[in-house]
Amino acid sequence: MPRLNETHLLPTAHCLLPTAPVYETFEHTADIGIRARAGTLNELFADAARGLFSVIVGNPESIRPVQDFSFRVQGDRHDELLLDWLDELLYAFAARRLVFCDFDVRVEAGGLNATAQGEPIDPQRHHLDVEVKAITYHRLKVQQEGDGWLAEVIVDV
Amino acid sequence: MPKEGFHGPLERIDECSWRIPSRYKPGMRVEGRIFADDRLVAQVRSDQSPEQVANVAFLPGIQMASLAMPDIHWGYGFCIGGVCATDPAEGGVVSPGGVGYDINCGVRLIRTNLDQKDVGPRIKELTEALFRRIPAGVGTGGPYLYGGKELKRLLAEGVGFLRSLGLATESDIEHTEAGGCLPDAQPDLVSQRALQRGSDQCGTLGSGNHFLEVQVVDEVCDEQAARVMGLRQGGICVMIHSGSRGLGYQVCDDALRELRNVPAKYGIQLPDRQLACAPVDSPEGQEYLGAMRAAANYAWANRQLLMWQTREVFAEFFGASWESLQMSLVYDVAHNIAKIEEHVIDGVRKTVCVHRKGATRAFPAGHPEVPERYRRIGQPVIIPGDMGRASWVLVGQPGSMERSFGTTCHGAGRVMSRTAAIADAKGRRIDRELAEQGIIARARSWKGLAEEQPAAYKDVSMVVDVVHRAGLASKVARLRPLGVIKG
Numbered sequence A: 001m002p003r004l005n006e007t008h009l010l011p012t013a014h015c016l017l018p019t020a021p022v023y024e025t026f027e028h029t030a031d032i033g034i035r036a037r038a039g040t041l042n043e044l045f046a047d048a049a050r051g052l053f054s055v056i057v058g059n060p061e062s063i064r065p066v067q068d069f070s071f072r073v074q075g076d077r078h079d080e081l082l083l084d085w086l087d088e089l090l091y092a093f094a095a096r097r098l099v100f101c102d103f104d105v106r107v108e109a110g111g112l113n114a115t116a117q118g119e120p121i122d123p124q125r126h127h128l129d130v131e132v133k134a135i136t137y138h139r140l141k142v143q144q145e146g147d148g149w150l151a152e153v154i155v156d157v
Numbered sequence B: 001m002p003k004e005g006f007h008g009p010l011e012r013i014d015e016c017s018w019r020i021p022s023r024y025k026p027g028m029r030v031e032g033r034i035f036a037d038d039r040l041v042a043q044v045r046s047d048q049s050p051e052q053v054a055n056v057a058f059l060p061g062i063q064m065a066s067l068a069m070p071d072i073h074w075g076y077g078f079c080i081g082g083v084c085a086t087d088p089a090e091g092g093v094v095s096p097g098g099v100g101y102d103i104n105c106g107v108r109l110i111r112t113n114l115d116q117k118d119v120g121p122r123i124k125e126l127t128e129a130l131f132r133r134i135p136a137g138v139g140t141g142g143p144y145l146y147g148g149k150e151l152k153r154l155l156a157e158g159v160g161f162l163r164s165l166g167l168a169t170e171s172d173i174e175h176t177e178a179g180g181c182l183p184d185a186q187p188d189l190v191s192q193r194a195l196q197r198g199s200d201q202c203g204t205l206g207s208g209n210h211f212l213e214v215q216v217v218d219e220v221c222d223e224q225a226a227r228v229m230g231l232r233q234g235g236i237c238v239m240i241h242s243g244s245r246g247l248g249y250q251v252c253d254d255a256l257r258e259l260r261n262v263p264a265k266y267g268i269q270l271p272d273r274q275l276a277c278a279p280v281d282s283p284e285g286q287e288y289l290g291a292m293r294a295a296a297n298y299a300w301a302n303r304q305l306l307m308w309q310t311r312e313v314f315a316e317f318f319g320a321s322w323e324s325l326q327m328s329l330v331y332d333v334a335h336n337i338a339k340i341e342e343h344v345i346d347g348v349r350k351t352v353c354v355h356r357k358g359a360t361r362a363f364p365a366g367h368p369e370v371p372e373r374y375r376r377i378g379q380p381v382i383i384p385g386d387m388g389r390a391s392w393v394l395v396g397q398p399g400s401m402e403r404s405f406g407t408t409c410h411g412a413g414r415v416m417s418r419t420a421a422i423a424d425a426k427g428r429r430i431d432r433e434l435a436e437q438g439i440i441a442r443a444r445s446w447k448g449l450a451e452e453q454p455a456a457y458k459d460v461s462m463v464v465d466v467v468h469r470a471g472l473a474s475k476v477a478r479l480r481p482l483g484v485i486k487g
Helices: A012-016 A041-056 A078-096 B038-044 B049-056 B116-133 B148-157 B159-164 B170-174 B192-198 B223-229 B245-258 B283-318 B398-403 B418-425 B430-436 B446-451 B460-469
Strands: A022-028 A031-038 A067-074 A098-108 A111-120 A141-145 A148-156 B011-014 B017-020 B031-035 B065-073 B080-086 B106-115 B211-220 B235-242 B329-334 B336-345 B348-357 B380-383 B391-396 B440-443 B473-486
Touching: A022 A041, A031 A041, A041 A078, A041 A098, A041 A111, A041 A148, A067 A078, A078 A098, A078 A111, A078 A141, A078 A148, A078 B192, A078 B245, B017 B049, B031 B049, B038 B460, B049 B065, B049 B080, B065 B460, B080 B336, B106 B116, B106 B283, B106 B380, B116 B211, B116 B235, B116 B283, B116 B440, B116 B473, B148 B159, B148 B283, B159 B170, B159 B283, B192 B245, B192 B283, B211 B223, B223 B391, B223 B473, B235 B283, B235 B473, B245 B283, B283 B329, B283 B336, B329 B380, B380 B460, B391 B460, B418 B446, B430 B440, B430 B446, B460 B473
Parallel strands: B031 B065, B440 B473
Antiparallel strands: A022 A031, A031 A148, A067 A111, A098 A111, A141 A148, B011 B017, B017 B031, B065 B080, B080 B348, B106 B235, B106 B329, B211 B235, B211 B473, B336 B348, B380 B391, B391 B473
16 A cells, blocks of 8 residues: 655545555644544554654664554543554653554454554664654544545644 | 634734734633734744634633744644743633643753864864764663652752752752752652653753754843853853653643543633643642643753763863863753743732743843842843754843743744755755854754754744844844754
8 A cells, every 4th residue: 555755645546545544644834744544443543553653763664563562542532542542652662662563453442452563663774763752632633534534643743 | 734824813012012802712811912023923824823822812810911922833732932821819720731742841051161263173073072972862862860769859859959969060050940940849740651751861852953052152232141141252152952851741741631621620611622721729730730840850950961961071072171161051941831920910919820832931130030140130041043043142121021921932933844844955965054054963863954954943033033122031142053963
């Protein structure tokens, strides 16, 4: 699936496959936005997570799925659940020094369970360009769009 | 995504300030006031930050007006450059969005007895020595490790704790805002996650717009004040801009989570959920203030350790002790903070909670909180510019107490998004462009340098001009960068 960085323009392939999972980043004065579109809520949360790591790591393709890590996040509102999920990943990056490339998310009533695949940070291989300070509430949205889902979240850098 | 501008009313008050009338949005308890002149007002309208000024006017207990400084730009809840004061006695609230994620992001200025002629020919080597030594970069930890009880003491005592370790002098403490320690900090309210993130980051620069610069005083505007501060034309200084690192971001994040449903609990209606708040005199309000103060103390300790490492680099480089180089701290100011202060409002002395988000305290001459050395001239205000242009030193004026709860601007303010700045910089070597201007820049990442390129910022001299004319703070000296290190 096409992955986009740094541009708000969508490739033609995206238009042909409206429910294909994809994320992109968009500009927002001092900070960076992540937009994800997917067919299911589970894919949406996974793609938003990929979007986050595309901001944190300049070359996300360098992240290797060496180990599995489990996450459990509680929450009823989808938007707050998304924020809390990304927050867990940000904490794992900041404090446990981990980066992730693949995500298997299962959103259920009351929260989500997820497995993330990744590895410890290697400054030689992973380009850590941007310090993401926090996942913000600004224009935070998780909503249905056509046959699928849309999520937008802005991160403070 | 096109940038949406502000199309609401901006009525001129005088040549340096504009009003958003309280009738603009039902729910505004006071009017909005933005300090800007004709040159800057177009930029003011270019994003939604005036809307944020209007939104802050909804906060319970807000006094006088919802304010913004001329470096105003869009932020979370409060705009950057946003200032307000709330009175707890009137149900006044405290709001983490009025402080920011980077609690006590701030800046300090260190003077030396070195001149440009001593440093100029060796600026490249000196900058590289600093770059090698000063921990900087995304998530980078440093050599000072504090855990358990030590970290709690640091959070409670700020720079005072470092003095007990021989990493700060009495003079350093005296020349730091609040003596480098806010009383009533509650380290036990700082989460395990925040403590974990803070355990190895004290004494590290971070990245983004944080920097350490070797600068030269290239214009003195107020001879007397400059002399009192130890600044002279051609004199070499070091400026350090950094904050509370991952510990502070986590404290803010934790607080915003705790406060999600709290405004509703107190019957507070907000136009933006990022203005999440609690009455100052509520358990939730006191908990945030306690944790925020701990994070603020961590930030002061952070800048103290960055200065300490800088002194060690200079001593090694010049083969002389930092004391003999007279590398003393001119002053250290916070520009993301909430403080309980006394102000006279409509002739009545009140104790209020002042929020400064991307705004700096600027107390005038005579104020008891101004260090004794500066009490005749007023509190030094350090204004970092952008990499390619000037930084400024100002001094607080009485006008700040009348007009802005003792507050002035904090810096230049972004005009270009990071993405746009990086796109604009593609194919360009920003470090070479700066070198052509005589500025040596060393950064841990090209992107970090690109997104901070000078074109991304307003001209700080225009911002400083407005606060000078508005009587908030007056110009003392302009500083030009010679060497910059960034994360």
